[in-house]
Every structure is written in structure tokens, then in C-alpha cells.
Amino acid sequence: MSVTEGASAQAEKMEFAISDEIAIQITNMNKWYGDFHVLRDISLTVNQGERIVICGPSGSGKSTMIRCINRLEEHQKGTIIVDGIELSTDLKNIDHVRREVGMVFQHFNLFPHLTILENCTMAPIWVRKMPKKEADEVAMSFLERVKIPEQANKYPGQLSGGQQQRVAIARSLCMAPRIMLFDEPTSALDPEMIKEVLDVMVGLAQEGMTMLCVTHEMGFARQVANRVIFMDNGQIIEENEPEPFFTNPQHERTKLFLSQILH
Amino acid sequence: MSDQTSTAPDGSGGPSQTRQYPLGEIPEMPAPGATTGIVGWMRNNLFSSITNTILTLISLALLFVIVPGVLNWAFFDAVFSAESRVACREISSGACWAVITARFDQFVYGFYPTELRWRVNLTFVFFVIALLPILWDNVPYRRQLFWLATAFPVIAYILLLGGFGFEPVQTDKFGGFLLTLVIGVTGIAISFPIGVVLALGRQSDMFAARIVSVVFIEFIRGVPLITLLFVASTLLNYFLPPGTTFDLLLRVIIMVTLFASAYMAEVIRGGLAAVARGQYEAGDAMGLNYWQGMRLIILPQALKVSIPGIVNTFIGLFKDTTLVLIIGLLDPLGITAPILADSKWNGLSTELYVFVALFFFICCFSMSRYSQYLERKLHTGHKR
Numbered sequence: 001m002s003v004t005e006g007a008s009a010q011a012e013k014m015e016f017a018i019s020d021e022i023a024i025q026i027t028n029m030n031k032w033y034g035d036f037h038v039l040r041d042i043s044l045t046v047n048q049g050e051r052i053v054i055c056g057p058s059g060s061g062k063s064t065m066i067r068c069i070n071r072l073e074e075h076q077k078g079t080i081i082v083d084g085i086e087l088s089t090d091l092k093n094i095d096h097v098r099r100e101v102g103m104v105f106q107h108f109n110l111f112p113h114l115t116i117l118e119n120c121t122m123a124p125i126w127v128r129k130m131p132k133k134e135a136d137e138v139a140m141s142f143l144e145r146v147k148i149p150e151q152a153n154k155y156p157g158q159l160s161g162g163q164q165q166r167v168a169i170a171r172s173l174c175m176a177p178r179i180m181l182f183d184e185p186t187s188a189l190d191p192e193m194i195k196e197v198l199d200v201m202v203g204l205a206q207e208g209m210t211m212l213c214v215t216h217e218m219g220f221a222r223q224v225a226n227r228v229i230f231m232d233n234g235q236i237i238e239e240n241e242p243e244p245f246f247t248n249p250q251h252e253r254t255k256l257f258l259s260q261i262l263h
Numbered sequence: 264m265s266d267q268t269s270t271a272p273d274g275s276g277g278p279s280q281t282r283q284y285p286l287g288e289i290p291e292m293p294a295p296g297a298t299t300g301i302v303g304w305m306r307n308n309l310f311s312s313i314t315n316t317i318l319t320l321i322s323l324a325l326l327f328v329i330v331p332g333v334l335n336w337a338f339f340d341a342v343f344s345a346e347s348r349v350a351c352r353e354i355s356s357g358a359c360w361a362v363i364t365a366r367f368d369q370f371v372y373g374f375y376p377t378e379l380r381w382r383v384n385l386t387f388v389f390f391v392i393a394l395l396p397i398l399w400d401n402v403p404y405r406r407q408l409f410w411l412a413t414a415f416p417v418i419a420y421i422l423l424l425g426g427f428g429f430e431p432v433q434t435d436k437f438g439g440f441l442l443t444l445v446i447g448v449t450g451i452a453i454s455f456p457i458g459v460v461l462a463l464g465r466q467s468d469m470f471a472a473r474i475v476s477v478v479f480i481e482f483i484r485g486v487p488l489i490t491l492l493f494v495a496s497t498l499l500n501y502f503l504p505p506g507t508t509f510d511l512l513l514r515v516i517i518m519v520t521l522f523a524s525a526y527m528a529e530v531i532r533g534g535l536a537a538v539a540r541g542q543y544e545a546g547d548a549m550g551l552n553y554w555q556g557m558r559l560i561i562l563p564q565a566l567k568v569s570i571p572g573i574v575n576t577f578i579g580l581f582k583d584t585t586l587v588l589i590i591g592l593l594d595p596l597g598i599t600a601p602i603l604a605d606s607k608w609n610g611l612s613t614e615l616y617v618f619v620a621l622f623f624f625i626c627c628f629s630m631s632r633y634s635q636y637l638e639r640k641l642h643t644g645h646k647r
Contacts, residue, residue: 103545127551
């Protein structure tokens with residue numbers, strides 16, 4: 001994993017207001033894949049406006065955990081309450097939560113048969129029932145924000161990885177989500193494209209978006225996160241503010257992990 | 264790029280090679296001659312190696328032997344109008360197309376009443392017009408034409424079978440290309456949506472939907488089409504209440520359609536499997552429901568991947584319509600039998616079969632070309 005420290009790590013640590021409104025509450029959540037216990041007793045409360053970075057070795061369950069938050073994965077025990085709504089088998093609740101939670105994937109998952117603009121307007125038009133003209137305007141404003149309005153009529157296959165990931169972020173933002181989930185958004189990118197994506201994410205954080213990021217970009221974590229969570233073996237091992245987390249990790253496994261990724 | 268001191272144009276700085284241009288400033292130069300253009304193409308494609316050269320020469324020799332003979336038989340020595348086979352032979356030794364000229368109407372309409380054949384022609388005109396907006400998206404008045412396409416089944420039904428003031432025509436009068444097109448087009452138009460539904464059913468989370476789809480697909484695919492046609496022509500009478508007349512052509516169309524849908528379902532299932540999991544997840548994560556996700560995201564991609572297989576199934580279905588002659592329907596091949604039995608034309612099987620083959624080839628080759636056009640049109644760069 002590349003770690004873009006340097007410039008972004010030097011940048012000033014940002015401070016943001018965090019409200020006491022609870023955005024996500026996970027209580028004793030457990031998940032199995034068949035007999036394999038992937039998530040063990042996860043409890044996590046995220047307030048509106050928090051920016052949480054989740055790290056850990058591969059296979060530790062970090063992606064699975066955030067995918068449970070919008071029910072891409074089903075949990076078997078415990079409760080997950082997102083935006084005041086408990087995730088259960090009730091499809092209505094799931095739909096509601098998915099409307100309020102945006103997600104950015106490692107491999108972008110743009111729709112290759114649609115233009116960039118159509119990628120961005122699909123959910124607003126079909127899920128939010130927004131008129132097409134309005135959806136186009138919203139989409140263009142977000143594409144401008146991620147600095148690629150001129151690509152609106154191209155297809156995803158014609159864009160670079162970094163551009164595609166920025167489109168993916170814009171696409172999520174078009175739904176005006178209250179929470180954004182990032183599942184290793186930069187780990188499929190060429191090194192020179194990581195910064196352009198992180199910059200967009202930093203911008204989002206500055207606007208007070210509630211964010212959960214699975215990432216190994218420790219510079220980003222230091223700069224933006226107000227909490228870093230370390231997971232291993234399906235459990236939350238350690239949870240702290242970034243500064244003490246990096247300088248003074250408590251748990252042996254955290255130390256080992258940090259020593260491996262920070263060289 | 265390079266911050267190093269660029270080598271002088273005279274090449275004095277290069278250790279072993281003379282350098283014409285400074286580092287990083289080599290201009291774009293034309294490709295060496297004879298690698299592009301016609302000469303380049305021939306070199307690359309016809310004479311790239313000894314084996315290739317030999318194959319090219321053998322092919323040329325074969326063409327030289329075959330083509331003149333075929334052209335002579337089919338065109339230069341052919342007779343296009345004559346009274347009978349004997350009359351043909353008196354004129355020339357080539358193909359006796361006169362038989363086609365004499366029986367052309369029968370090939371096209373079968374035994375459709377002569378005075379009502381304008382209705383078949385009109386249906387065909389409507390068919391072509393209705394096809395335009397479906398095949399091309401830059402057709403003028405596309406929206407209005409779509410309405411015509413939607414109404415076409417009703418229009419065709421009334422025109423071909425009568426009713427609403429039109430004189431009724433029984434389906435046993437249908438024959439020739441008319442019969443082929445009726446079975447083929449109906450089969451293609453209906454088997455496609457059924458195939459999509461079956462493919463979705465087969466990979467559904469719902470157990471019942473999955474079982475029904477699997478059983479249907481496996482059963483239909485496991486039985487020869489001829490068997491199904493026999494079932495249609497004989498066995499169904501046992502199951503239906505006595506006295507019900509259930510049109511034979513309709514039964515055949517149902518069987519052919521079901522048969523094609525089972526194949527279609529498997530082709531489309533392959534396409535669905537080719538769509539990356541992330542696409543489903545992205546749709547889910549946005550809050551699209553199952554049908555929206557399928558219609559807007561998954562199916563457009565799955566069907567695009569499946570185009571060659573889908574068209575393959577269409578072509579197969581279209582040609583399989585000739586099997587109906589076994590249960591007594593007179594498709595173009597069936598029409599040849601009475602002509603061959605006619606003492607005037609007796610012995611001209613080559614001309615008749617070549618003519619029928621040409622009809623099928625034109626139809627199937629058009630479908631094939633269209634599918635290639637569609638693939639090119641839908642190509643939007645790399646996956647993901």
C-alpha cells in the first residue's frame with residue numbers, strides 16, 4: 001500500500017464541529033459467512049459530522065463492516081441503526097438507508113454503458129424522482145466540484161482511474177447523502193492519481209460530511225480523521241484519535257500493523 | 264522530462280550511438296514504406312510467411328476453378344423464362360430459373376387466396392416500417408413509428424387472418440416465405456422477453472422462481488424440436504377438451520417460441536454472469552430496487568455481451584422453421600415438393616433448393632450483419 005505522507009501529512013490538522021446527533025449506531029453486531037465468523041461483536045457509534053478511518057490487515061473485516069452499514073452485506077446478530085432506522089429484512093428500511101448513505105468502491109463500479117452524466121443522474125431520477133433537467137444540473141455542479149465537468153459526455157472507459165473515482169464520488173453526492181462510506185477508494189489507483197481523489201475527500205470532510213473510510217492512506221487519516229479504528233480478525237482492536245493512535249499505539253497487533261505499513 | 268544535458272545534435276555526446284535529436288525531443292516520423300496502404304496490407308495478410316503465401320495461391324487457384332463455373336451456371340447460361348424444363352434445356356444448359364419465375368407467387372404466399380394477396384404485401388410493408396425504429400435510433404419520426412411497431416401485431420393479425428370486415432383466411436392456406444416469416448418473426452419477438460425472464464428467474468434468490476425456470480429450460484432444451492412439433496400437431500388434442508379447435512399454426516408457433524426461449528435464457532444467463540458483481544452492488548448502494556437495477560444497469564450490459572449468442576439463437580430459430588414441413592405445413596422447402604412432382608418441372612431440384620437457400624441466407628446474413636453493427640454501436644470503451 002502506498003502511503004502518501006509528505007505533503008498531506010504536513011498539512012494542518014483540521015478541526016470540525018461534530019454534532020451530538022447520532023448518525024450510525026452499531027451494537028454487538030456479528031456476521032458469519034457460512035460457519036466463518038467474520039465480524040465479532042462490533043460496537044461503534046458515529047456522530048453526525050465525524051470522519052472515521054478504518055484500517056487493518058486484509059481479511060480483517062473492515063470492508064465487510066462498512067458494507068453492513070448499507071446492507072450490501074447482511075449481519076446475523078446485533079443491531080445497526082442508521083439515521084434513526086434499524087436495518088432489518090424490511091426492504092423499505094433498507095431502501096431508506098441506501099438513499100441516505102453514499103458509497104464509493106475500490107473499483108469505482110461506474111456503469112460502463114452510460115455516460116458520466118448519466119451515471120450521476122440515474123439514482124436522483126429513479127430513486128429520488130427528480131426531473132431530468134434538475135438532475136442534470138445537480139450532477140454538473142458536483143462534476144464541477146470534483147473538477148471534471150468537461151468529461152460529462154464521455155464514457156467511464158475513456159477516463160483515467162483517478163477521474164473515474166472522482167466521478168464515483170460525484171455520483172454518490174448527487175443523492176445528497178447524509179453519510180458517505182469509502183471502501184478503499186484509492187487502493188486500485190496508480191500512485192500519481194491518489195492525491196486528486198484524496199483532495200476531493202478532504203474537501204468533503206471540510207464541509208462536515210459524515211465519513212467512514214476504509215483506507216491505508218495514513219496521511220489522510222492524520223489530516224482528516226477525528227478517530228482511527230484498527231480492526232483485526234473481525235474485531236475492533238483499537239480506537240483512538242489519530243495522533244495518539246499513530247504515535248502511541250496500545251495494542252501489540254496495532255504496533256505490528258503500523259510498523260509494517262509505515263516502514 | 265529529462266533534465267540531463269541534452270546530447271548535441273551532431274551526436275558527439277553519445278557513447279556508442281550517434282544521436283540525431285536531443286534527448287526527449289525525437290519528433291514523430293512516418294512509418295517505413297510498404298508497411299501501410301495496400302502493399303502493406305497484402306504483405307501482412309496474404310504473403311506474411313511461406314505457409315501463408317502457399318495458402319493464398321491455393322485459394323486463388325480454387326477461386327479460379329470454381330467462380331467461372333458457378334457464374335456461368337447461375338447467370339450467363341441461365342434461362343429465366345420458359346414453359347418447362349425441356350424448353351429450358353433447349354435454350355441453354357445453365358440453371359433453369361424459369362421454374363422460380365413460374366412458381367414465384369407460390370413460394371411467397373403458399374396457398375393464400377390470390378385475390379387477397381395484397382393483404383400479405385401490405386402486412387410486409389407495415390412490418391418493414393415497424394422494424395425501422397426498433398433497429399435504428401436515428402430514424403425520423405421514431406416515436407410515432409414506435410406506436411406503429413406496438414400496434415403491428417394487431418395489424419398483422421387482422422390483415423393476415425381477416426376479421427373486422429376483412430374476409431377470413433384459414434392458417435392452413437399460409438405457406439412459403441409468408442409462413443417462414445410468420446413463425447420466425449413471432450418466435451423471435453416473443454422468445455426474447457421470455458428468455459430474459461427465464462434467465463433472471465434462474466439466478467433469482469427466490470427458490471420457486473429458480474426451480475420453475477430451471478425445470479422449464481432443462482426440459483425444453485433436452486427435447487428435440489421435432490418432438491415438440493409432433494406434440495403440437497398430435498398430442499395436444501388429447502389434453503384439450505374435445506371439440507376445441509386450436510389452430511395448428513398457433514400451436515407450432517408456441518412450440519418454436521418456447522424452444523427458442525430456453526436457448527435464449529441460457530445465452531442471456533451467460534451475459535448476466537459476465538456483468539461484474541460491483542455493478543449490482545453499485546445499483547443496490549444507490550437505492551435502486553431490483554427491477555430498476557436490472558433494467559437500467561444489469562440487462563443493458565448483459566444483453567450487449569450476449570448479442571452474438573442472441574442473434575445466433577434467432578438465426579437458429581429462423582432456420583428451424585423449415586422443420587414444420589414434417590408436420591405438414593408448407594414452408595418454402597415444403598413448397599418445392601409439389602413443384603418437383605409436376606411433370607413440367609420435374610428434376611430441377613438444384614434450382615429450387617438454391618433459391619430457398621438464398622432466401623434463408625439473405626435473412627440470416629442480414630441478422631448477422633445487424634448484430635455486428637449493434638455491437639460496434641454499443642461499444643463504449645473498456646469495461647469498468
